[in-house]
Amino acid sequence: MSVWKNANQEINMNNRKFLLSDSEKPTHWYNIVADMPHKPRPPLHPKTKQPIAPEDLAPLFPADLIRQETSTERYIEIPDEVQDIYTIWRPSPLYRARGLEKALDAPVRIYYKYEGGSPSGSHKPNTAVPQAYYNKQEAVKKITTETGAGQWGTALAFACAQFGIECEVYMVRISFDQKPYRKIMMNTFGADVYPSPSDRTQAGRDILAADPDSSGSLGIAISEAIEKALQDESHKYALGSVLNHVLLHQTVIGQEAIKQMEMAGDYPDVIIAPMGGGSNFAGISFPFVGRNITEGQKTRCIAVEPASCPKLTRGEFLYDHGDTAGYTPLLPMYTLGHNFSPAAIHAGGLRYHGASVLCSQLLKDGLVEAVALQQLECFQAGITFARREGIIAAPEATHAIAQVIREANRAREEGREKTILFNLCGHGFVDMKAYEDYFAGRLADHQFTGEELKAGLADIRSLQP
Numbered sequence: 001m002s003v004w005k006n007a008n009q010e011i012n013m014n015n016r017k018f019l020l021s022d023s024e025k026p027t028h029w030y031n032i033v034a035d036m037p038h039k040p041r042p043p044l045h046p047k048t049k050q051p052i053a054p055e056d057l058a059p060l061f062p063a064d065l066i067r068q069e070t071s072t073e074r075y076i077e078i079p080d081e082v083q084d085i086y087t088i089w090r091p092s093p094l095y096r097a098r099g100l101e102k103a104l105d106a107p108v109r110i111y112y113k114y115e116g117g118s119p120s121g122s123h124k125p126n127t128a129v130p131q132a133y134y135n136k137q138e139a140v141k142k143i144t145t146e147t148g149a150g151q152w153g154t155a156l157a158f159a160c161a162q163f164g165i166e167c168e169v170y171m172v173r174i175s176f177d178q179k180p181y182r183k184i185m186m187n188t189f190g191a192d193v194y195p196s197p198s199d200r201t202q203a204g205r206d207i208l209a210a211d212p213d214s215s216g217s218l219g220i221a222i223s224e225a226i227e228k229a230l231q232d233e234s235h236k237y238a239l240g241s242v243l244n245h246v247l248l249h250q251t252v253i254g255q256e257a258i259k260q261m262e263m264a265g266d267y268p269d270v271i272i273a274p275m276g277g278g279s280n281f282a283g284i285s286f287p288f289v290g291r292n293i294t295e296g297q298k299t300r301c302i303a304v305e306p307a308s309c310p311k312l313t314r315g316e317f318l319y320d321h322g323d324t325a326g327y328t329p330l331l332p333m334y335t336l337g338h339n340f341s342p343a344a345i346h347a348g349g350l351r352y353h354g355a356s357v358l359c360s361q362l363l364k365d366g367l368v369e370a371v372a373l374q375q376l377e378c379f380q381a382g383i384t385f386a387r388r389e390g391i392i393a394a395p396e397a398t399h400a401i402a403q404v405i406r407e408a409n410r411a412r413e414e415g416r417e418k419t420i421l422f423n424l425c426g427h428g429f430v431d432m433k434a435y436e437d438y439f440a441g442r443l444a445d446h447q448f449t450g451e452e453l454k455a456g457l458a459d460i461r462s463l464q465p
């Protein structure tokens with residue numbers, strides 16, 4: 001067995017899987033705000049254009065989550081009750097992708113963190129559980145939320161079931177129709193699920209009046225869930241990505257990965273993750289970005305977005321709403337405009353018009369990178385991966401795999417060794433329709449046009465402070 005040397009450490013060439021014991025698991029979430037050279041700009045009240053006060057968010061979120069949203073503390077302790085539930089799927093395994101490496105025949109070592117073993121099959125329960133926990137502390141009776149592909153709704157339904165909280169989910173119409181089994185999963189965990197736009201809210205009724213056949217969007221579903229939460233004091237709202245506290249909770253992924261890479265005797269040159277709102281990318285990369293900033297490490301962190309919804313690579317850094325109806329505060333982020341309606345690609349979790357404030361600021365400061373990929377290349381990569389590694393990836397996760405293959409090809413061309421770590425953020429067992437459509441030749445690449453972009457951004461120029 002050959003042994004490659006890296007930073008005077010012996011690389012473990014025998015293991016295919018790296019597992020942490022219970023005593024090695026992270027005890028705190030990592031808050032990158034503490035280490036950011038430029039702190040994120042504040043969210044603004046849409047009417048006054050002044051920074052919002054914590055009280056402004058109180059109708060929607062419990063106080064502990066609002067504190068985390070604005071915290072500048074480096075580490076925040078994970079409550080025991082949350083740790084106990086995390087135990088169901090955490091620490092998650094780190095795999096060495098030997099099968100894929102062999103297929104690529106490039107001078108790369110590829111590792112991936114697998115988040116598909118969770119109750120919903122993705123990274124989403126990492127934040128759903130603490131969010132439900134803090135709501136329970138305030139005796140909240142019901143949590144409303146949106147879901148795109150259904151991953152977040154499933155995760156929150158599970159978390160609410162753990163704490164005896166009711167859960168009401170607004171599911172983007174196109175996914176509701178494309179992924180009926182996701183709805184049944186949410187029902188099984190005890191949630192009520194409605195296709196969005198619905199006639200249950202003013203925001204939904206307005207959209208339906210203008211377009212009765214609307215296939216919906218995450219922005220619309222968020223508006224509906226927020227409107228419902230505001231109607232009853234004992235109800236609150238939860239978001240599955242974008243916000244600082246969501247990204248914070250996901251950092252268990254990267255902190256575990258740091259220890260597992262140590263077990264492997266290796267350290268990543270490149271980290272890759274798909275980009276929807278930014279939570280799984282942040283989860284795996286922020287602990288490493290923190291080391292880049294504080295310890296001078298040089299890991300490149302690459303967010304991969306779909307070419308049909310390219311906010312990081314084609315959007316602008318502007319203040320924008322997080323939802324379509326304009327209920328949320330204005331957030332400083334890379335955006336395509338909150339009225340932008342992305343093409344109906346199968347990577348439903350990546351069809352969001354904006355990127356989280358933290359990811360946006362880090363990209364602006366050159367501390368992370370972004371690329372946009374077409375869906376056919378991604379599905380092809382997902383199929384190669386399934387055959388070599390035995391895991392069928394969620395369509396979102398195939399975006400990371402495709403970029404891994406690009407990095408490996410580049411390493412071969414340049415004749416340079418490279419260690420790659422990526423986030424396999426979810427399995428695709430409920431996305432077989434997407435694979436079916438791919439095999440049947442029904443999927444096409446999407447050319448994003450300057451016209452779409454101009455129209456989307458024109459709508460939000462007037463929102464700038």
Ligand SMILES: *Cc1c(COP(=O)(O)O)cnc(C)c1O
Nearest residue numbers: 151241276277278279280349426
């Ligand atoms: C929700 C989801 C995403 C996109 O959301 P992020 O907040 O960017 O992580 C990506 N992959 C899967 C499997 C998801 O469920």
